[in-house]
Amino acid sequence: MSQRLRTVLATLGTLAGIGLVAAVAVIFLGVFNTSARWTEPRIVAEAIHQVFESSVRRRAPPPSEVPDLDQPGLVELGARHFDAACRGCHAVPGEERTATIRAMEPPPPHITEAVAGWTPAELHQIVWAGVHFSGMPAWPSAREDGIWPVVAYLSAVQQGLTPETQAGLTATPQVEGPEGAGYCAGCHDGRLPHVPHLSILPEAYLASALQQYRDGRRQSGIMAHAASAVPEDALPALATWLARQPAPQPAGDFALAQEGAALARAGTGDVPACTACHGPGTSAGAREGEDAEEFPPLAGQDRAYLQDQLLAWREGGRGGGALAPLMQAAARDLTDADIAALADYYAGLAPEAAR
Template sequence: MKRVLQTLAALAVLAGLAGGAVVGLGLYNVSARVGHLQGVSWVLHTTFRNSVRLRAARPAEMPDLSDPALIELGARHYDTACRSCHAAPGEAQSATMAAMVPAPPPIGQAVQGWKPYQLHWIVANGIKMSGMPPWPAQREDDVWPVVAFLSSVQQGMEGADYGTLTRLPDEEAPLAYCLGCHGDGGLAQVPPLNGQGAAYLEMALQAYRGGTRASGIMAQAAREVPPETMGDLARWFAAQPVAPIPPQDMPADLVERGRALVHADTGDPDVPACRACHGPDRSERSAFFPNLAGLPAPYLRTQLGLWRDGRRGGGPQAGLMRKAARHLDDSDIAALVAYYASLPAETGQ
């Protein structure tokens, strides 16, 4: 037994010396031109698939991944953040991307064999040694639009459909880029920006760009806008007439409860009532807070939940909003959402 242990120890020392020589003397050829040793690619790919299956847990709830607005939002993010490596549906990869080791698979191939929650894990966490980064924000709820898009690719989305989803309005950049999601009343999780205060909009853009307000989608989008144009962009949106979006149909009892919460005294001298910052009375709203009237209910629900859970930031109002939201329960949030979403956006009254 002693001899066996001595032999094992000697082998371990030799292995350590060999590994040290490979690292210290640069003996391993890292050139992508020569690729991996025989069998290494199979080992890495098999490890990747098994690792994802082990760690990706099915969530208790998932959004409706067939929602066209969710798919469109995911496609627009993919177009600027992911297309350069994985190409668009039906599109050939560039020669540079195809020559990577390992090469990122074309998107139609990459999504095959995965369940939606596994795709969510991959997008949220990224993959080591592949060039795929993790989601650029500690907020995994806004990964779902990308998963909705990828699920559509799994089901056979064609290049023409992708082109329709990602086509930009006929405006100058960066305005066209922003209008793609925030124009025409916004999307399910995206608020329309017309008529919001310029000071608030510029502050929000700077917060996304600086990382003090978390969103993987907006972190990418804000960096597509040149910093020197943010003020002009904010003022342009602020000057636009609010689109006459019909009020969202909400349960009457929730609307009335929400109305009472919005106008109620909070009992904290440092925290004003909701109406003092967010309206609906135009004369009471603060320039550094958004008008919530008529905003999409899914967006309002997500944002209030983030404030309540202490996961939302951005701008000098962050501390105040965390105080205002920390005692809200799910029923309070549902009532506030119902009230503000039921208001006519074109008047904010």
């Protein structure tokens, strides 16, 4: 062995020994200060933030995947979720963070600061992925489509959302009902697109869906939070109350309703027709007991919500009960045009037709 090789090996061994000693000191001797009272040097903080910015911009979806954020109801839906899930750390326009939140290390930025300088696609990535080594969690669902309402709201904050508008977006309806009724009615009072009309759904289906959201079998970041924000023993009473609310008014005619009607009645060798399980007429939507937990009636349902769900079934991200694979198979070969037509058809039916 040459002298040069001996020197190289000795150097590597020394470095390895130093690294081992340092690791032992950090892990077992408490040398590194993990206290939130310790603030890293500014150059370190700036380097970490640069890494964060570069990571977000590298992984953000392409601009072509950003939907129309001006769709009716999208900002309010996002505002209501932010109010329930994120306000505690980031506050809202016109509101200050508490002293406790400001004492976090690193402190969560005020929402008006947090959104500055980011594109909608980058905001989507931040909400989806969260921020490691901070208190910012990842989106609590495998489905990403529910993030876009939040992005629509954050974009509105970028554009100068006023405290007065904020208060109007997130006001809790005053309703008579069980615990959590006002919270649920904020989104499910029949006004917002992309949100299902719950009064047309069987009580058993609603109770099952709430439990599936709570335990993660059915995917939705917004509903995962909502179902976990209400005590589990309150869910059956909520399902009963929601199912007994007034049915929505028929939405009227839609351009693709006739095409959707033909699609809804056309089954295949692998899956039955939509109408066989979801109505209208003699359908599983009118069944009771266990079937009601799996086959919701669709007549009169919100058009945008139907589209969202069919897209999620097609992409395999929705989840649900024991018959979820049947819906995944039914939606797998649907085109965007097919989904639009089916949504038009069912949204244009009177809700009573499915009962």
